[in-house]
Amino acid sequence: MRKIIPFMMLVGIIAMSACGNKTTANASQQDSVAATDSVTTNDSVATDSLNTAKQAGETTEQTVQAKPNAKSIEAGGTTITVGAPLAETLKKAKGVTFDYNADFGVSAVIGNVIINIPDEDITKDGLDFVNAILADIEPNIDFKISYIKPSAKIKDFDKN
Known part of the structure:
Protein backbone atom coordinates (compact mmCIF):
# COMPACT_ATOMS: atom_id res chain seq x y z
CA MET A 1 0.00 0.00 0.00
CA ARG A 2 2.89 2.35 0.73
CA LYS A 3 4.23 1.96 -2.80
CA ILE A 4 0.84 2.29 -4.50
CA ILE A 5 0.09 5.86 -3.34
CA PRO A 6 3.38 7.45 -4.56
CA PHE A 7 3.07 5.36 -7.71
CA MET A 8 -0.41 6.74 -8.43
CA MET A 9 0.83 10.27 -7.73
CA LEU A 10 3.62 9.76 -10.28
CA VAL A 11 1.11 8.47 -12.84
CA GLY A 12 -1.06 11.53 -12.25
CA ILE A 13 1.89 13.91 -12.71
CA ILE A 14 2.87 12.19 -15.94
CA ALA A 15 -0.69 12.32 -17.24
CA MET A 16 -1.12 15.99 -16.31
CA SER A 17 2.24 17.04 -17.80
CA ALA A 18 1.40 15.26 -21.05
CA CYS A 19 -1.77 17.33 -21.35
CA GLY A 20 0.11 20.61 -20.99
CA ASN A 21 -0.82 23.76 -19.13
CA LYS A 22 -3.68 25.30 -21.11
CA THR A 23 -4.77 27.82 -18.48
CA THR A 24 -2.15 30.45 -19.40
CA ALA A 25 -2.77 30.36 -23.16
CA ASN A 26 -5.05 32.91 -24.80
CA ALA A 27 -8.26 31.91 -26.62
CA SER A 28 -6.70 31.66 -30.11
CA GLN A 29 -3.89 29.43 -28.87
CA GLN A 30 -6.34 27.18 -27.06
CA ASP A 31 -8.40 26.76 -30.23
CA SER A 32 -5.35 25.94 -32.34
CA VAL A 33 -4.11 23.42 -29.80
CA ALA A 34 -7.50 21.73 -29.63
CA ALA A 35 -7.73 21.56 -33.44
CA THR A 36 -4.37 19.84 -33.98
CA ASP A 37 -3.52 16.17 -33.83
CA SER A 38 -0.85 16.83 -31.19
CA VAL A 39 -3.50 16.68 -28.47
CA THR A 40 -4.41 13.16 -29.56
CA THR A 41 -0.72 12.25 -29.72
CA ASN A 42 -0.16 13.68 -26.26
CA ASP A 43 -3.16 11.76 -24.96
CA SER A 44 -1.82 8.55 -26.44
CA VAL A 45 1.58 9.29 -24.88
CA ALA A 46 -0.13 9.88 -21.55
CA THR A 47 -2.11 6.66 -21.96
CA ASP A 48 1.03 4.76 -22.95
CA SER A 49 2.89 6.26 -19.98
CA LEU A 50 0.00 5.32 -17.72
CA ASN A 51 -0.08 1.74 -19.04
CA THR A 52 3.70 1.44 -18.72
CA ALA A 53 3.56 2.81 -15.19
CA LYS A 54 0.74 0.38 -14.30
CA GLN A 55 2.78 -2.52 -15.64
CA ALA A 56 5.77 -1.38 -13.59
CA GLY A 57 3.53 -1.17 -10.51
CA GLU A 58 2.19 -4.68 -11.11
CA THR A 59 5.74 -5.97 -11.42
CA THR A 60 6.66 -4.28 -8.14
CA GLU A 61 3.60 -5.74 -6.40
CA GLN A 62 4.40 -9.21 -7.75
CA THR A 63 7.97 -8.88 -6.48
CA VAL A 64 6.74 -7.85 -3.03
CA GLN A 65 4.25 -10.73 -2.93
CA ALA A 66 6.86 -13.22 -4.13
CA LYS A 67 9.15 -12.33 -1.20
CA PRO A 68 7.18 -12.82 2.03
CA ASN A 69 8.41 -11.19 5.19
CA ALA A 70 11.12 -13.64 6.22
CA LYS A 71 12.88 -11.60 8.91
Whole structure:
Protein backbone atom coordinates (compact mmCIF):
# COMPACT_ATOMS: atom_id res chain seq x y z
CA MET A 1 0.00 0.00 0.00
CA ARG A 2 2.89 2.35 0.73
CA LYS A 3 4.23 1.96 -2.80
CA ILE A 4 0.84 2.29 -4.50
CA ILE A 5 0.09 5.86 -3.34
CA PRO A 6 3.38 7.45 -4.56
CA PHE A 7 3.07 5.36 -7.71
CA MET A 8 -0.41 6.74 -8.43
CA MET A 9 0.83 10.27 -7.73
CA LEU A 10 3.62 9.76 -10.28
CA VAL A 11 1.11 8.47 -12.84
CA GLY A 12 -1.06 11.53 -12.25
CA ILE A 13 1.89 13.91 -12.71
CA ILE A 14 2.87 12.19 -15.94
CA ALA A 15 -0.69 12.32 -17.24
CA MET A 16 -1.12 15.99 -16.31
CA SER A 17 2.24 17.04 -17.80
CA ALA A 18 1.40 15.26 -21.05
CA CYS A 19 -1.77 17.33 -21.35
CA GLY A 20 0.11 20.61 -20.99
CA ASN A 21 -0.82 23.76 -19.13
CA LYS A 22 -3.68 25.30 -21.11
CA THR A 23 -4.77 27.82 -18.48
CA THR A 24 -2.15 30.45 -19.40
CA ALA A 25 -2.77 30.36 -23.16
CA ASN A 26 -5.05 32.91 -24.80
CA ALA A 27 -8.26 31.91 -26.62
CA SER A 28 -6.70 31.66 -30.11
CA GLN A 29 -3.89 29.43 -28.87
CA GLN A 30 -6.34 27.18 -27.06
CA ASP A 31 -8.40 26.76 -30.23
CA SER A 32 -5.35 25.94 -32.34
CA VAL A 33 -4.11 23.42 -29.80
CA ALA A 34 -7.50 21.73 -29.63
CA ALA A 35 -7.73 21.56 -33.44
CA THR A 36 -4.37 19.84 -33.98
CA ASP A 37 -3.52 16.17 -33.83
CA SER A 38 -0.85 16.83 -31.19
CA VAL A 39 -3.50 16.68 -28.47
CA THR A 40 -4.41 13.16 -29.56
CA THR A 41 -0.72 12.25 -29.72
CA ASN A 42 -0.16 13.68 -26.26
CA ASP A 43 -3.16 11.76 -24.96
CA SER A 44 -1.82 8.55 -26.44
CA VAL A 45 1.58 9.29 -24.88
CA ALA A 46 -0.13 9.88 -21.55
CA THR A 47 -2.11 6.66 -21.96
CA ASP A 48 1.03 4.76 -22.95
CA SER A 49 2.89 6.26 -19.98
CA LEU A 50 0.00 5.32 -17.72
CA ASN A 51 -0.08 1.74 -19.04
CA THR A 52 3.70 1.44 -18.72
CA ALA A 53 3.56 2.81 -15.19
CA LYS A 54 0.74 0.38 -14.30
CA GLN A 55 2.78 -2.52 -15.64
CA ALA A 56 5.77 -1.38 -13.59
CA GLY A 57 3.53 -1.17 -10.51
CA GLU A 58 2.19 -4.68 -11.11
CA THR A 59 5.74 -5.97 -11.42
CA THR A 60 6.66 -4.28 -8.14
CA GLU A 61 3.60 -5.74 -6.40
CA GLN A 62 4.40 -9.21 -7.75
CA THR A 63 7.97 -8.88 -6.48
CA VAL A 64 6.74 -7.85 -3.03
CA GLN A 65 4.25 -10.73 -2.93
CA ALA A 66 6.86 -13.22 -4.13
CA LYS A 67 9.15 -12.33 -1.20
CA PRO A 68 7.18 -12.82 2.03
CA ASN A 69 8.41 -11.19 5.19
CA ALA A 70 11.12 -13.64 6.22
CA LYS A 71 12.88 -11.60 8.91
CA SER A 72 14.59 -14.08 11.22
CA ILE A 73 17.48 -14.37 13.66
CA GLU A 74 19.16 -17.07 15.73
CA ALA A 75 18.97 -16.70 19.52
CA GLY A 76 18.72 -19.05 22.48
CA GLY A 77 19.38 -22.10 20.35
CA THR A 78 16.37 -21.52 18.08
CA THR A 79 15.40 -19.46 15.06
CA ILE A 80 13.12 -16.50 15.73
CA THR A 81 11.07 -15.70 12.63
CA VAL A 82 8.42 -13.04 12.12
CA GLY A 83 5.08 -14.80 11.68
CA ALA A 84 6.09 -17.90 13.66
CA PRO A 85 4.01 -19.03 16.67
CA LEU A 86 5.21 -16.96 19.63
CA ALA A 87 4.59 -19.42 22.48
CA GLU A 88 6.14 -22.37 20.59
CA THR A 89 9.23 -20.34 19.71
CA LEU A 90 9.69 -19.23 23.33
CA LYS A 91 9.29 -22.82 24.58
CA LYS A 92 12.10 -23.96 22.25
CA ALA A 93 14.44 -21.10 23.19
CA LYS A 94 16.88 -21.32 26.07
CA GLY A 95 17.41 -18.53 28.59
CA VAL A 96 14.14 -16.65 28.01
CA THR A 97 13.41 -13.88 30.50
CA PHE A 98 10.51 -11.43 30.56
CA ASP A 99 10.70 -7.70 31.23
CA TYR A 100 7.93 -5.18 31.80
CA ASN A 101 7.89 -1.56 30.70
CA ALA A 102 4.82 0.63 31.24
CA ASP A 103 5.24 2.15 27.75
CA PHE A 104 5.81 -1.07 25.78
CA GLY A 105 4.24 -3.79 27.93
CA VAL A 106 5.75 -7.25 28.30
CA SER A 107 8.87 -8.20 26.34
CA ALA A 108 10.50 -11.59 25.98
CA VAL A 109 14.29 -11.35 26.08
CA ILE A 110 16.38 -14.11 24.51
CA GLY A 111 20.06 -13.20 24.66
CA ASN A 112 20.31 -9.92 22.76
CA VAL A 113 16.91 -10.28 21.03
CA ILE A 114 13.76 -8.61 22.36
CA ILE A 115 10.26 -9.65 21.28
CA ASN A 116 7.48 -7.27 22.35
CA ILE A 117 4.28 -9.10 23.29
CA PRO A 118 1.17 -6.98 22.60
CA ASP A 119 -1.70 -7.08 25.11
CA GLU A 120 -4.01 -8.72 22.57
CA ASP A 121 -1.69 -11.76 22.55
CA ILE A 122 -1.85 -12.19 26.35
CA THR A 123 -4.53 -14.26 28.10
CA LYS A 124 -6.80 -12.81 30.79
CA ASP A 125 -4.65 -14.39 33.54
CA GLY A 126 -1.58 -12.83 31.95
CA LEU A 127 -3.22 -9.41 31.80
CA ASP A 128 -4.22 -9.72 35.46
CA PHE A 129 -0.58 -10.51 36.28
CA VAL A 130 0.71 -7.55 34.24
CA ASN A 131 -1.84 -5.13 35.72
CA ALA A 132 -0.67 -6.09 39.22
CA ILE A 133 2.86 -4.79 38.48
CA LEU A 134 3.28 -1.45 40.25
CA ALA A 135 6.63 -0.31 38.83
CA ASP A 136 6.98 1.44 35.46
CA ILE A 137 9.98 -0.73 34.58
CA GLU A 138 10.44 -4.21 36.00
CA PRO A 139 13.12 -6.60 34.70
CA ASN A 140 12.91 -10.39 35.10
CA ILE A 141 9.21 -10.66 35.92
CA ASP A 142 7.67 -14.09 36.61
CA PHE A 143 5.63 -14.01 33.41
CA LYS A 144 4.81 -17.51 32.15
CA ILE A 145 4.68 -18.72 28.57
CA SER A 146 1.22 -20.10 29.37
CA TYR A 147 0.05 -16.46 29.64
CA ILE A 148 0.56 -16.13 25.87
CA LYS A 149 -2.36 -17.09 23.64
CA PRO A 150 -1.64 -20.13 21.43
CA SER A 151 -2.73 -18.15 18.36
CA ALA A 152 -0.14 -15.40 18.99
CA LYS A 153 2.45 -14.86 16.25
CA ILE A 154 5.76 -13.03 16.36
CA LYS A 155 5.02 -9.63 14.84
CA ASP A 156 8.50 -8.14 15.12
CA PHE A 157 11.67 -8.29 17.17
CA ASP A 158 14.61 -6.03 17.99
CA LYS A 159 18.26 -6.87 18.37
CA ASN A 160 20.39 -5.07 20.96
